[in-house]
Amino acid sequence: MSSTSATSSSISLASLFSRALSSLSSSLHLPASDPAAQSSLQSAVTDLKILSSRVNDLGLFSDNEAVDDLSTRDAAYMLVDFVWGEAAGRVAANGRDERITRLQQSELHLRIFLNHLKSYSLISECDQYLFAKSIPADFASRRDVKIKQFKAEKELRSQIAALLPTETTSDIDLFAKLIDLPSSYDEDQARELTFKVLRLAHVQCQAQLRSIGEELELLRMAPPDEPQAPPDEKRTEDDGTWRLDRINQVLTDVNGPLLDPQGRPLRPFTLLPSNTSSVAADRQRLQAQVFRPGHRLPTMTIEEYLAEEQRRGNIISGGGAASENAPTSKEQLQLDTEMDGTAFAEEREEEQRRKDEDWAVWTEANPKGAGNRRNKG
Template sequence: MTQLVSPVDTTILTVMSETNLPLPQFYARALRTLLPVVDGTLPPLEDSTHAQLQRAIDDLYLVGRMLSSLGVFSDNEGIDEVGEKELVFMTVGWTLGEAEARLSIGGPEARKAALERSDTAFTSFLSVLETYKLVPGGAALPADPGQRREAKIAAFRRSKELREKISTALPGHPDAGSNPLAFILGLLPSDKPSRTSVNEEEPDVREPALLLLGLLADLTAGSLSNNAMELEILAHAPEPTQGPLQDPRARRTEEPDGTWRLDRAPGQYKPRELISGGGRVLRPFTILPSTSAMSDRERLRADVFRSGHRLPTMTIDEYLAEEDRRGNIIRGGGQASYDAPTESELLELEMENDGTAGAEEAEEKKRLKDENWAQFTDDNEKGAGNTMNRG
């Protein structure tokens, strides 16, 4: 069958919604809605942030349905047959997977469903790339810890190179450290009316689009691995209690507003009045959830066995703030710290850029580090500091 129009002809195809925007501009608008949520500009726990995230997800699903109904991508064509304006729409699956992975409200079951939808979107994205032979099959990270670390280091190296190439190839030269959503936006037209001349040549975006798809493929492997780990945790999480637990010993007093309270008025006790500077508990207290919603206090009253007298309370945020003030919070660490490249590995990566000032500086740092270590080993014999097991 002969195709009469291009699937992404911006003068013909419009999104059938409340806004008659062309499909590329509608996708760009969804990305602009999503970008401040993903890059941390908006507070993640606010209801308004989740509402904006949900709007972006709804628009992305609409874009995906339009692409499917129009048959933009086919198993019977090669990558050379795909127009440069169509390549950017291969990123819809990745964008949707990232957006779904950000949904964190509604409890464990809702979170699990969001992660499963994220996996489906990421898998769909990889399937499109495999159809056009842009990536080999089986993009998941290996199970062996050593091989997994090597794969992540290799992906980190490719990601750095691809970001620099994309930044150079894209019109406007965005920052190489930008969020990939910013790169996708660089391939799409603005949702504002264009004022450029009709005779002005449009920039070639085919090369940066193909580079971007390779970058997103590497990022997808890590995202699928993170989703799998969180789903494993959720699968082994304890079931929530089915009913409230009543403690007959609790003496409750009724507040003027008609609610029952077990603790004193908020703010009567400060964290320093409950925990001494040396970490000794000065008086018993109950740690509440970080939110101060009344429903959480009511759940605490009903679900927790406690002493017969009223206890002061401290939220988890107040407790962590007090521990941070006392210097008991360790920064960094965890899985992200374990997977991150070491200082020596980063220096070796930088040294590969022969002829650049950064490579020379990295080489000098590596040399000084090796000299310092050699001097230390010469001055300190192996086992010299072990005084615990001497006879």
């Protein structure tokens, strides 16, 4: 056993999990290609691997248990596989095949996390139907599903924020605070908070699995990585065939060959008509090049020029009677709220309500004539 493994096995599960979350959090604040970020990710993956092994050895979770048999402190360690899946998917890969392997490892741990939630029936059927189903292909249904998912996640986050004693900056910070809840924290609130955080991780897990599936599909359709050439076949400084400045030497030889044995051009050339052997054809071609207008001829019609200027946005449009008869922003907002039965109308109605509420608050704080006191107090 290495010294790192021995040290990790001697500390508590909570300390080990907190260290892994801290390493993962520090990597998220750096570019993915930064060596420091990759080093933090590898450290987090190592700790999570040891932590998962210790959780399995302790038998914290069992398919034969019900949710009432699950300890509140133990339930938080369901997040180990979820965090491991997140970290494994962020580790840099060299090439297509290694990236596919990383994604498959990430998918495996995320599905283990989902199996734990399913085993203890921690996710309601409504949430399973909303977040686990595939996104529809048509735009209207996709937009409706996205709005419902966003509202459900927003409500869940607000409920978690109400139960937490302090504010969190990210989901990783939320997991860390869940692990380090003080012993004086109310047991019922701690259990409710833990289950809601697991539901939030379920939402993130389903989104991550969809993203992994799409990326795996693209990678499997991509061509395989090209094998690297042996060292003796690589270009060397003594090999001048690849140097660009070698072309200049060929250009000076106008009587040399036009193409190399592989069919690549060695110098510039001009394509001439097929009947250039005729003297009359040569005379006519040269005459067309000499006797031409001294000024530049137009390259497009006026209609084409105006169409191009309009495409670039250089022509002002609008105004007149059509602009005068168009509804104002306030009138358009009122019209939008009258579209009953649509999500767009609900959003516009909520916007109208906020504007009316803001106006009522302002008028109450600034009564009529309050700004014209003439220094009378």
